[in-house]
Amino acid sequence: MKRMVRVGTVMLSLVAAAGPLWAAPAEPAYPKEIGKGEGALNIVAWEGYAQDDWVKPFEAETGCQVNKKYAGSSDEMVALMRSGGGGEYDLVSASGDATLRLIYGGDVQPIDTRFIPDFADFVEDLKAPPHNSLKGVHYGLSYEWGPNVLLWNTAKLKAAPTSWSALYDPAYKGLVSVPDNPIQIADAALYLSKTKPDLGITDPYELTPAQLDAAAALLKGQQPLVKKYWALASDQVELFKNGDSVIGAAWPYMTNTLKDAGTPVADTVPTEGATGWADSWMLSSKTSHPNCAYKFMAYVSTPKVQAQQAIYFGETPVNTKACAPMDAQQAGSCAKYHLDDAATYLKSIRFWKTPLQQCADGSKTCTSYTDWQQKWQEIKG
Amino acid sequence: MSSITLPRRLSTALWRAPRLALAATLLPPLAWFLLIYLAALAVLFIAAFWSVDAFTGEIDRTWTLENFARIVQSPIYRAIALRTIGMAAAVTVTDALIAFPFAFFMARVAGPTLRVTLFTLVLLPLWSSYLARVYAWRLILAHDGALNWALNGVGLPSLEIGYSRWAMWIVFSYIWLPFMITPLFAALERIPQSLLEASGDLGARGWRTLVRVILPLSLPGLVAGSIFTFSLTLGDYITPVLVGGPGSDFIGNVVYANVGIANNVPFAAAYASVPLVVMMLYLALAKRIGAFESM
Numbered sequence: 043m044k045r046m047v048r049v050g051t052v053m054l055s056l057v058a059a060a061g062p063l064w065a066a067p068a069e070p071a072y073p074k075e076i077g078k079g080e081g082a083l084n085i086v087a088w089e090g091y092a093q094d095d096w097v098k099p100f101e102a103e104t105g106c107q108v109n110k111k112y113a114g115s116s117d118e119m120v121a122l123m124r125s126g127g128g129g130e131y132d133l134v135s136a137s138g139d140a141t142l143r144l145i146y147g148g149d150v151q152p153i154d155t156r157f158i159p160d161f162a163d164f165v166e167d168l169k170a171p172p173h174n175s176l177k178g179v180h181y182g183l184s185y186e187w188g189p190n191v192l193l194w195n196t197a198k199l200k201a202a203p204t205s206w207s208a209l210y211d212p213a214y215k216g217l218v219s220v221p222d223n224p225i226q227i228a229d230a231a232l233y234l235s236k237t238k239p240d241l242g243i244t245d246p247y248e249l250t251p252a253q254l255d256a257a258a259a260l261l262k263g264q265q266p267l268v269k270k271y272w273a274l275a276s277d278q279v280e281l282f283k284n285g286d287s288v289i290g291a292a293w294p295y296m297t298n299t300l301k302d303a304g305t306p307v308a309d310t311v312p313t314e315g316a317t318g319w320a321d322s323w324m325l326s327s328k329t330s331h332p333n334c335a336y337k338f339m340a341y342v343s344t345p346k347v348q349a350q351q352a353i354y355f356g357e358t359p360v361n362t363k364a365c366a367p368m369d370a371q372q373a374g375s376c377a378k379y380h381l382d383d384a385a386t387y388l389k390s391i392r393f394w395k396t397p398l399q400q401c402a403d404g405s406k407t408c409t410s411y412t413d414w415q416q417k418w419q420e421i422k423g
Numbered sequence: 424m425s426s427i428t429l430p431r432r433l434s435t436a437l438w439r440a441p442r443l444a445l446a447a448t449l450l451p452p453l454a455w456f457l458l459i460y461l462a463a464l465a466v467l468f469i470a471a472f473w474s475v476d477a478f479t480g481e482i483d484r485t486w487t488l489e490n491f492a493r494i495v496q497s498p499i500y501r502a503i504a505l506r507t508i509g510m511a512a513a514v515t516v517t518d519a520l521i522a523f524p525f526a527f528f529m530a531r532v533a534g535p536t537l538r539v540t541l542f543t544l545v546l547l548p549l550w551s552s553y554l555a556r557v558y559a560w561r562l563i564l565a566h567d568g569a570l571n572w573a574l575n576g577v578g579l580p581s582l583e584i585g586y587s588r589w590a591m592w593i594v595f596s597y598i599w600l601p602f603m604i605t606p607l608f609a610a611l612e613r614i615p616q617s618l619l620e621a622s623g624d625l626g627a628r629g630w631r632t633l634v635r636v637i638l639p640l641s642l643p644g645l646v647a648g649s650i651f652t653f654s655l656t657l658g659d660y661i662t663p664v665l666v667g668g669p670g671s672d673f674i675g676n677v678v679y680a681n682v683g684i685a686n687n688v689p690f691a692a693a694y695a696s697v698p699l700v701v702m703m704l705y706l707a708l709a710k711r712i713g714a715f716e717s718m
Contacts, residue, residue, distance in 0.1 A: 117686060147481075216583065268669045270586045284565035286585055412475070412687060419677065420499045423670030 067145050067176060068327040072154040076336045079106040083334040086111050086122045086134040088321070090355050096347045104341075106334035116140035123149045129328030132335045135185060137319045138173035138394040139225055143411075144324055145174075145181045151327040152179045157336045160343040163363045165384045172402075173395040174322040182322030183339050186348070188357035188379075189318040189391045190229065191309040193292035193300075195282060206233045206312045208289055210260065215267045219281050219290035222271035224411070224418035225394055228317050229291060230257040230264075232392055236314040246317065246392055248401045254409045254417060261421045271422050275299075282307060294379075295356045311390055318391035352379055358387070464699075471693035475686065482688065490693035500677070504697050507673045510588070511656040514595040515603075515649045521596070522603040522648065527637075529604075530611035542608075545601050553598065557665050560594045561585070564666070586668035594666050595656050602651035610644020611637070646709045653705060657698045674698050 083106045085092060092110040101108055111131065113119045116139050123134050128149055136144055144150045155161040161169070164184060174182030194203060198217075206229065209218055220226055231246035234256060243253050269287050272278040279299050281287035297309040323339050325332070341347060348359035349367035358379045359368070365376040380387035401408040437444040471490055474483045494500045529541050548556060563569045564585040571581040584590050614637060622632040660675025674697055681691035709715070 120686065265669050270668055273664055280561075280565075284562075284567045284585075286566040415680070415687070419672070419680070420497075422672065423499070423502070 066148055067181065068148050068151040070152040070154075070179065072152070073157075073332055073336070076157050077333050079104045079334045079337055080331040081105060081334070082107045082109065083133065083331050083338055084109045084111070084131045085338070086113050086119055086131045088113065088135055088137075088355075091135045091321075091351070093350075093354060095354070096342070096350050100338065100341050104334065104337045106331070106337060108338070120144060120147070120149075123324075123326060127328075129326055129330060132326050132329040132331045133338060134324050134326070135321050136174075136182065136324050137321050138171075139319075139396050139411075141174045141182050141322055141324065142396040142398065145176065148327060150181055150324040151329075152181055153183050153323075153325055153339070155180055155183070158183060158340050158343050160340070160345070160361050160363070163345075164343075164360050165362060165388060167385065167388050168320060168360050171320065171393065173320060173393055174324070182324045183343070184360040185321045185323055185342065186351055186355065186357045186359055187318060187320040187388075187391070187393070188294055189311050189316040191292055191294060191297065191316060192312050193278075193282070193290050193296055193307055193309045195285075195288040195306060196308050197306040198285075198288040202308065202310070203289065204310065204313055206314050207237070208312075209291060210264050210267070212267065214289050216269050217286075217288045218264070218267045219270050219272055219278050219287035219292075220264070220268060221291060222273050222422065224414040225317075226291070227254070227257050227261065227414050227417060227421075228392070228394070228397075230260045232317060233314050234260060245402065247395050247397050248408045249397070250407055251409055251413075254413065258417045258421055265421060265423065268422075279303070293356070298356050315390045315392060318393050320393040349375075352381075358384065467692050467695060470689050471696055473689040475689055490690045493690070494694060494697070500694065503672055503677055504674060506671075507657060507675075507698070508701060510591065510595065510673075511653045513592060514599060514656045515652045517592070517596045518600050518603040518652045519607075519645060519649060522600060522607050523641075523645070526604050526607040526611055526644075530608050545604050548598075549601055554661070554665075556598060557594055557662055560590070560597070561666050564590050564593070586666060588667070588671055590666040590668070591662055591671060594662050595659070598662070599652040599655050602655065603648035606647040606651070607641065607644045610641040610647075614640045643713050643715075646712050647715075650705065650709055654702055657701065 085108060087110055089112045092108065092112075097108050097110075100106070111122060113122055116137050119134050119136055119140050120143050123131060123144060124147065134140075134144070134150075161183075168184040168187065170178055170180060171184065174180065174184065192203060192206060192208065194208070196202075208214065209220065210233075220229075227249075228246040231243050231249055231253065234241055234253075235243035235246060238256070241253055241256050243249065249257065270277065270281055272281065272290075275293065275295055278287070278290060278292055278296055281290070282296070282300055283303060283305055292309065294309065297307055300307045323342070325335055325339075329335055342351070343361055345359075345361050345363040346367045348361040348364040349371055351357075352359045352364065352368060353372050353375055356379075358381055362381065362384060365381050368375045368379070368381065376382050397409060397411045397414050399406050399408055399410040437447070470482075472486050472488070474485070474487050474489055475481070476483050494504075525541075525545075529538050533541060565571075566581070566583065566585060568585065570584075574581060584593075618636055618640070619632060622636045627635065658675060660673055660679055663671045663673045663676055674694060678691045678695045681687045681694070
């Protein structure tokens with residue numbers, strides 16, 4: 043039975059993978075104006091990204107019925123946006139490690155920010171970041187963002203760690219927890235870019251084969267220290283609760299959850315800086331509800347919705363005007379999520395993006411995500 | 424003539440042509456089997472000879488043996504295949520050792536009431552969710568879990584076996600045990616009492632009767648049970664994720680990662696054919712031993 047299920051999954055994925063035949067970014071096809079809603083909108087989103095708190099008022103206001111499909115990973119999002127030849131879903135809340143795959147796969151089309159009134163108030167660096175825009179053309183509309191942090195148990199660790207080196211320290215053998223995700227290689231690369239400058243790593247997502255090997259060697263040395271490569275946020279929460287892990291790579295979400303549960307933890311963005319996620323709404327190149335999609339993107343960019351989203355998920359909004367509604371909803375939350383010093387905070391984060399064979403300078407000497415995935419398998423054994 | 428109804432005429436026609444009747448009965452299940460099961464396997468095998476464009480993630484339908492070459496040449500994929508098969512074998516042996524005395528007691532010693540009670544207890548865990556049981560073990564084996572609490576309570580040091588291959592071995596052995604006990608019980612129950620008496624009359628003591636009479640006669644049941652425990656462990660990928668530590672990935676996890684994360688369906692298909700081949704060999708061996716006669 044299990045084998046049958048697996049075969050079925052493979053077959054479904056085959057259907058999903060047989061998507062568009064072209065392999066180039068879609069050309070702009072901007073609407074002249076945003077007309078009346080089509081009555082429906084199909085979105086693919088992270089769980090917690092389309093809560094009734096803010097989706098219900100949108101439906102009442104525009105008459106666009108929102109049908110949401112939650113995805114558990116960036117890769118699932120890519121597969122869903124390509125399923126049925128594309129066009130089954132209108133919008134996706136893609137993280138930076140999925141955006142380029144969607145753009146180069148021709149699955150998403152450019153967005154005209156003329157129709158997003160709040161765009162002017164967006165954090166400057168996230169208006170046209172390289173992970174969702176090509177040559178100033180917006181294939182994605184930035185939404186919310188946050189850092190991957192160093193999390194530790196304050197009762198078990200005497201001194202607060204300030205460097206990612208803690209995750210490679212034999213003193214914590216069997217007590218480390220890190221995400222089971224190939225993009226974790228970027229964390230090692232970021233650390234190496236600061237500690238071994240002679241490797242010449244400038245961008246942790248653009249690694250030559252030699253640099254990838256160096257990062258993999260560091261992570262292979264970490265493997266014996268790891269208690270668990272966690273797959274779900276709740277896994278790591280449990281590891282910390284039960285004392286199986288006392289230090290690890292995490293998200294602010296885990297810190298909030300553990301503190302609420304009474305586990306003494308703290309987190310920090312270490313001195314080397316951190317990787318992080320920046321999510322964007324992207325519009326399917328075959329959307330059948332463009333008016334509702336534009337109305338939705340404009341709506342979720344407003345300060346109030348951005349604030350609701352940020353506090354619900356534990357992340358930072360892209361709209362700088364969201365500070366006041368955040369503090370109104372939860373005192374001090376604007377400072378807690380660093381929206382008051384967004385420009386500086388942002389500089390300390392290297393956002394997830396898809397590793398490509400083609401480096402930023404155009405040469406094809408970098409390693410692709412497929413290479414990373416194979417290396418990751420070798421690392422975790 | 425015209426007074427004869429259609430169903431009646433159909434029934435007469437089928438009576439005259441028994442082959443037609445047979446075909447009509449067998450066609451629906453056969454079509455289901457061919458279409459859903461074998462066709463899926465065929466697609467799997469064909470996909471294993473394709474590749475994926477690294478840049479766009481599109482499938483390239485040119486025949487290539489590259490995927491299989493990678494599996495054979497890469498030490499990590501060999502290690503994962505061997506780990507999976509080794510764990511499946513270890514779990515099978517463990518379950519056989521636990522299940523044999525238990526099934527023997529149920530079949531030959533226990534009275535009717537006790538037998539029904541034991542049977543219910545064996546099957547009871549199957550009524551709860553697989554996931555719930557694995558999660559329960561995760562809590563038992565955790566650092567601050569029930570096991571260490573009990574060990575510390577009687578003055579013993581803590582065992583750090585949560586999130587390790589030991590944890591996987593314990594959980595697999597527990598989860599698949601009912602699938603070993605049930606066929607073994609059926610085989611042991613079928614052994615005629617007279618054979619055991621004859622063995623005793625001919626001077627064989629208990630141990631000799633066990634080795635020379637009971638074990639050979641229960642072997643088909645043992646092999647049938649081992650097919651379940653071996654194949655269920657071989658195809659699992661949830662337990663390694665939940666209770667495994669570093670270096671615990673199974674074949675199924677690699678398949679899952681390549682379909683869901685790397686979007687490399689052809690490689691996943693190639694790797695998924697490894698357990699398929701292993702199971703075919705295992706079943707061929709089991710058939711030789713005669714395990715299918717008692718299933």
